[in-house]
Amino acid sequence: xxxxxxxxxxxxxxxxxxxxxxxxxxxxxxxxxxxxxxxxxxxxxxxxxxxxxxxxxxxxxxxxxxxxxxxxxxxxxxxxxxxxxxxxxxxxxxxxxxxxxxxxxxxxxxxxxxxxxxxxxxxxxxxxxxxxxxxxxxxxxxxxxxxxxxxxxxxxxxxxxxxxxxxxxxxxxxxxxxxxxxxxxxxxxxxxxxxxxxxxxxxxxxxxxxxxxxxxxxxxxxxxxxxxxxxxxxxxxxxxxxxxxxxxxxxxxxxxxxxxxxxxxxxxxxxxxxxxxxxxxxxxxxxxxxxxxxxxxxxxxxxxxxxxxxxxxxxxxxxxxxxxxxxxxxxxxxxxxxxxxxxxxxxxxxxxxxxxxxxxxxxxxxxxxxxxxxxxxxxxxxxxxxxxxxxxxxxxxxxxxxxxxxxxxxxxxxxxxxxxxxxxxxxxxxxxxxxxxxxxxxxxxxxxxxxxx
Numbered sequence: 079x080x081x082x083x084x085x086x087x088x089x090x091x092x093x094x095x096x097x098x099x100x101x102x103x104x105x106x107x108x109x110x111x112x113x114x115x116x117x118x119x120x121x122x123x124x125x126x127x128x129x130x131x132x133x134x135x136x137x138x139x140x141x142x143x144x145x146x147x148x149x150x151x152x153x154x155x156x157x158x159x160x161x162x163x164x165x166x167x168x169x170x171x172x173x174x175x176x177x178x179x180x181x182x183x184x185x186x187x188x189x190x191x192x193x194x195x196x197x198x199x200x201x202x203x204x205x206x207x208x209x210x211x212x213x214x215x216x217x218x219x220x221x222x223x224x225x226x227x228x229x230x231x232x233x234x235x236x237x238x239x240x241x242x243x244x245x246x247x248x249x250x251x252x253x254x255x256x257x258x259x260x261x262x263x264x265x266x267x268x269x270x271x272x273x274x275x276x277x278x279x280x281x282x283x284x285x286x287x288x289x290x291x292x293x294x295x296x297x298x299x300x301x302x303x304x305x306x307x308x309x310x311x312x313x314x315x316x317x318x319x320x321x322x323x324x325x326x327x328x329x330x331x332x333x334x335x336x337x338x339x340x341x342x343x344x345x346x347x348x349x350x351x352x353x354x355x356x357x358x359x360x361x362x363x364x365x366x367x368x369x370x371x372x373x374x375x376x377x378x379x380x381x382x383x384x385x386x387x388x389x390x391x392x393x394x395x396x397x398x399x400x401x402x403x404x405x406x407x408x409x410x411x412x413x414x415x416x417x418x419x420x421x422x423x424x425x426x427x428x429x430x431x432x433x434x435x436x437x438x439x440x441x442x443x444x445x446x447x448x449x450x451x452x453x454x455x456x457x458x459x460x461x462x463x464x465x466x467x468x469x470x471x472x473x474x475x476x477x478x479x480x481x482x483x484x485x486x487x488x489x490x491x492x493x494x495x496x497x498x499x500x501x502x503x504x505x506x507x508x509x510x511x512x513x514x515x516x517x518x519x520x521x522x523x524x525x526x527x528x529x530x531x
Contacts, residue, residue, distance in 0.1 A: 129168070129482060130163055130164075130165075130167075130168045131163070133167050133168050133171045133193075133197060134160045134161075134163075134164065134167055136193060136194060137160055137167060137194055137197055137198045137201070138157070138160050138161075140190075140194050141194050141195065141198050142156060142157060142160065142198065145239070145243065149239060151232075152232075152235050152236060152239050153236070153239070155205045155206075155208070155209060155232060155233075155236055156198075156201060156202055156205045156236065158205070159201050159204060159205040159208070160201055164201060164204070165376070165486055165489070166197070166200040166201055166204060166341065166342075166345070167197035167198070167200055167201050168197075168482070168486065169200070169342060169345065169369075169372070169483070169486060170192070170196045170197040170199075170200050170345050170349065171192070171193055171197050172479045172482045172483045172486075173345070173346055173349050173365055173369075173479075173483070174189070174192035174193065174196070174349055174353075175478070175479035175482075176361075176365065176473075176477060176479040176480060176483060177349065177350075177353055177355065177361065177365075178479070179477040179478065179479050179480070180361050180474070180477065182353065182355050182359070182361055182362075183353045183355070190249060191249070191250065191254065191352065192349060192352075195244075195247070195249075195250070195258065196258065196345065196348065196349060196352075199244070199258055199261070199262050199345075200265075200341065200345050202236070202240050202262065203262055203265045203266055203269070203341060204341075205236065206233055206236055206237055206240075206266060207266065207269045207270075207273075209229045209230070209232055209233035209236070210229070210230070210233055210270070210273070211273065212229055213226050213229050213230065214273055214405070237266075240262070241259065244258050244259045244262070245259055254352060257348060257351060257352060258348065261344050261345070261347075261348045264340075264344060265340060265341045265344050265345075268335075268336045268337075268340040268341070268344075269336065269337055269340075269341070271336050272332075272333055272335070272336025272337035272340075273337065326408045326413045327413060329408055330408055330409065330410060330413060333377075333407075333408075334373070334374050334377040334378075335373075335374075337377060338373045338374070338376055338377040338380075339369070339370055339373030339374050339377070340373070341373065342369040342370075342372055342373040343366065343369045343370060343373065345369070346365045346366055346368075346369040347366070350362045350365065364472050364473070367469075367472055368469050368472045368473060368483065371465050371466075371468050371469035371472075372466070372469045372486065372487060374465055375462050375465040375466045375469060375487065375490050376489070376490075378410055378458060378461060378462035378465065378490075379462050379489055379490050379493065381402065381409035381410055381411060381412075381458070382410075382411055382455060382458050382459055382462060382495070382496070382499075383493070383495035383496070384399065384400060384401060384402045384403075384409065385399070385400065385411070385442065385445060385446050385449055385455065386399070386442075386446065386495040386498040386499070386518055387399045387442050387498075387518040387519060388494055388495055388498070388518065399442040400429075400438050400441070400442055400445060403426065403429050403430050403438065403445070404438055406430065406431075410458045410461065411449060411454050411455050411457075411458035412426070412430065412454075414452075414453075414454040414457050414458055415448075415449055415452050415454035415455075416430070418452045418453065418454060424448070425441075425444060425445065425448050426445055426448050426449065429441065429445065442518065443515050443516060443517050443518060444515065446498075446502055446516070446518070447502070447506065447515060447516065450499070450502055450503055450506055451506065455499060456503070459496065459499065462490045463490045463491055465490065466487035466488070466489075466490030466491065467487070469487050470484045470487045497521075498516075498518050498521065501516070501521055502516040502518075
């Protein structure tokens with residue numbers, strides 16, 4: 079076998095005792111390749127980001143702009159949502175395109191419904207839920223009674239006007255109006271139930287009696303998550319866990335389904351129904367399975383990111399960090415952490431169960447250190463990634479829409495908040511840093527806005 083020219087040069091130079099020089103040019107070549115690869119990834123990310131922005135601009139200009147002109151205050155929460163990168167409108171659009179590219183849907187005048195109205199519906203549900211969630215999570219400046227009532231009024235007005243918008247839309251027939259309206263209402267109810275389920279449930283309350291007292295639908299959700307595809311991702315946890323941990327996990331499964339997964343499933347189902355794709359069709363089943371896994375992954379990523387303060391953006395304020403601990407909400411990283419016996423100094427446990435939440439202020443870096451040292455964040459990030467990979471593997475990525483949907487799962491690998499996890503992990507991996515504190519505030523991430531969520 080002939081040696082490559084580069085290999086021959088290296089051998090020659092080595093024989094002439096130019097080892098330091100060789101190490102230098104080899105290192106530079108590797109760095110050059112890595113930089114080239116990184117540039118390619120950045121270009122692809124920018125392209126994906128551009129496509130997501132294009133979808134949101136389409137909704138803003140074709141649907142929302144006339145509504146904003148008539149009632150700017152009513153529609154402002156949805157406008158604000160669409161001005162930031164949001165995955166739900168992109169998910170809806172690319173699911174439709176996926177059906178078109180597999181030959182299951184015609185690309186005709188009805189495409190307007192799937193490229194504007196349904197993506198806007200998905201974003202409306204989240205904008206509506208966010209107004210209530212700000213109150214429940216006591217977000218920054220949403221603590222005074224006046225602001226709380228303002229949020230509630232704004233959410234109710236938005237709902238009233240959106241109902242009118244759908245039910246009187248001139249380009250929808252009666253059946254389409256009813257289906258979209260019903261889908262939006264059911265998504266809102268699921269999120270509302272999920273939020274209440276979250277805030278009413280604590281480890282003290284999760285008992286066998288409480289589980290049997292749940293409504294049938296919620297019991298079915300718990301069964302669904304604990305017995306179907308998630309079992310393969312959580313076998314290790316069940317094998318090692320105490321009864322308390324299993325019950326907390328069941329609660330978490332239900333929370334994920336209601337708050338996130340249900341929306342993606344209903345959007346995918348709505349699109350399949352409007353296109354009259356038969357139930358049981360292989361591609362339709364694939365889309366459903368993708369929606370299940372993607373919705374769960376997104377919630378895990380969201381929960382993992384609650385421990386990081388990112389001052390590089392306006393997406394999260396310092397007072398909003400650790401909202402899950404403040405609200406006593408069981409998330410995957412917290413469940414794993416609280417059931418890790420090797421953690422000696424359980425600062426997190428003390429903060430989680432205490433009544434006085436004001437003592438959380440400024441503790442996010444201390445909490446992050448303990449979460450990293452216990453390995454809980456590492457395991458939770460790993461499980462989110464596995465779920466994302468399993469979702470990605472379902473798609474035909476030779477199709478442009480399949481590739482775009484697959485890119486949505488990469489938020490489980492890299493996003494602006496995970497930047498702090500890897501940086502802090504490396505910081506605490508050095509022996510001389512054991513008694514020091516990594517501070518998120520000192521290291522603003524440089525990640526692309528497309529990696530926000």
